[in-house]
Amino acid sequence: GLVNTRELFAKAVTGGYALPAYNFNNLEQLQAIIQACVETKSPVILQVSSGARKYANQTLLRYMAQGAVQYAKELGYAIPIVLHLDHGDTYELCQSCIEYGFSSVMIDGSHHAYDENVALTKKVVEYAHQHDVTVEGELGVLAGVEDEVSAETHTYTSPEEVEDFVRKTGVDSLAISIGTSHGAFKFKPGQKPQIRLDILAEIEKRIPGFPIVLHGSSSVPPEYVDLINKYGGKMEAAIGIPEEQLRAAAKSAVCKINIDSDGRLAMTAAVRKVFAEKPAEFDPRKYLGPARDLLKELYKHKNIEVLGSANRA
Ligand code: G3H
Ligand code: 13P
Ligand code: ZN
Numbered sequence: 426g427l428v429n430t431r432e433l434f435a436k437a438v439t440g441g442y443a444l445p446a447y448n449f450n451n452l453e454q455l456q457a458i459i460q461a462c463v464e465t466k467s468p469v470i471l472q473v474s475s476g477a478r479k480y481a482n483q484t485l486l487r488y489m490a491q492g493a494v495q496y497a498k499e500l501g502y503a504i505p506i507v508l509h510l511d512h513g514d515t516y517e518l519c520q521s522c523i524e525y526g527f528s529s530v531m532i533d534g535s536h537h538a539y540d541e542n543v544a545l546t547k548k549v550v551e552y553a554h555q556h557d558v559t560v561e562g563e564l565g566v567l568a569g570v571e572d573e574v575s576a577e578t579h580t581y582t583s584p585e586e587v588e589d590f591v592r593k594t595g596v597d598s599l600a601i602s603i604g605t606s607h608g609a610f611k612f613k614p615g616q617k618p619q620i621r622l623d624i625l626a627e628i629e630k631r632i633p634g635f636p637i638v639l640h641g642s643s644s645v646p647p648e649y650v651d652l653i654n655k656y657g658g659k660m661e662a663a664i665g666i667p668e669e670q671l672r673a674a675a676k677s678a679v680c681k682i683n684i685d686s687d688g689r690l691a692m693t694a695a696v697r698k699v700f701a702e703k704p705a706e707f708d709p710r711k712y713l714g715p716a717r718d719l720l721k722e723l724y725k726h727k728n729i730e731v732l733g734s735a736n737r738a
Pocket of ligand 3: 640
């Protein structure tokens with residue numbers, strides 16, 4: 426069955442790699458994730474956002490994720506699979522997901538005042554741990570849009586707060602803000618794409634070996650943006666987190682790296698290519714199939730070259 430993150434994170438921290446946390450909303454994304462992780466023998470965290478629940482239905486997503494455990498075996502290798510709520514914003518939502526069989530939840534109280542964040546996170550942890558579900562909390566605010574709240578600038582996580590937060594809440598992992606952000610436009614053109622690995626190091630000193638999570642970690646490969654634009658798209662200057670910086674983070678106590686936008690770009694590029702080259706095609710399998718294949722290649726690359734999660738399952 427689905428597993429929680431406890432043992433997986435402990436191994437990732439000591440092993441110096443990070444688990445992939447890939448978002449999914451539909452069948453082809455799930456197939457690509459599972460195929461890639463089976464072929465690279467990587468554990469995986471399947472993430473469902475509030476938007477995904479609205480789009481695809483919580484019950485369908487839950488049974489799809491549970492089915493993925495069997496699907497992996499049929500593909501030839503049983504990998505550990507976590508079903509995780511991405512950016513839970515209320516106690517009630519986390520509770521509902523736990524009742525629905527999620528094995529891990531995020532309670533994102535980072536927009537609240539510190540004490541409120543602590544109280545909310547602690548309440549979720551108390552309920553989740555009764556059900557053997559692990560909890561991710563967050564301190565610091567990422568620039569850009571997060572939970573339908575948008576921030577102009579990053580509020581970096583203060584290393585001074587992390588120890589107190591972790592102790593008071595009992596969380597199993599902590600998402601931090603060190604310069605990553607959601608979406609495809611993480612840096613302005615001309616700006617040097619650089620995350621604050623110095624703040625990460627400061628945080629690690631305060632909570633040695635404690636599992637750290639990075640959101641907003643798409644790299645926005647220029648080849649996808651170029652393909653999208655070549656085949657009729659109109660995306661401008663999109664810049665992500667350089668892979669070598671993620672590789673460095675994965676070697677530290679960062680044990681979960683969230684990637685969604687890169688998958689969106691890959692799928693869009695592949696679909697546009699089919700539409701441009703074969704405009705008579707109208708069978709969804711003929712464009713979603715190639716999208717799924719490109720997505721799978723992307724995820725294999727991430728597992729092997731960026732996160733170091735290959736051959737860890
Ligand atoms: O954190 C954001 C994730 O990329 C999920 O995005 O809320 O549009 O499903 P979404
Ligand atoms: P990206 O938008 O960088 O892929 O981040 C996804 C994420 O953090 C999901 O929680
Ligand atoms: Zn996120």
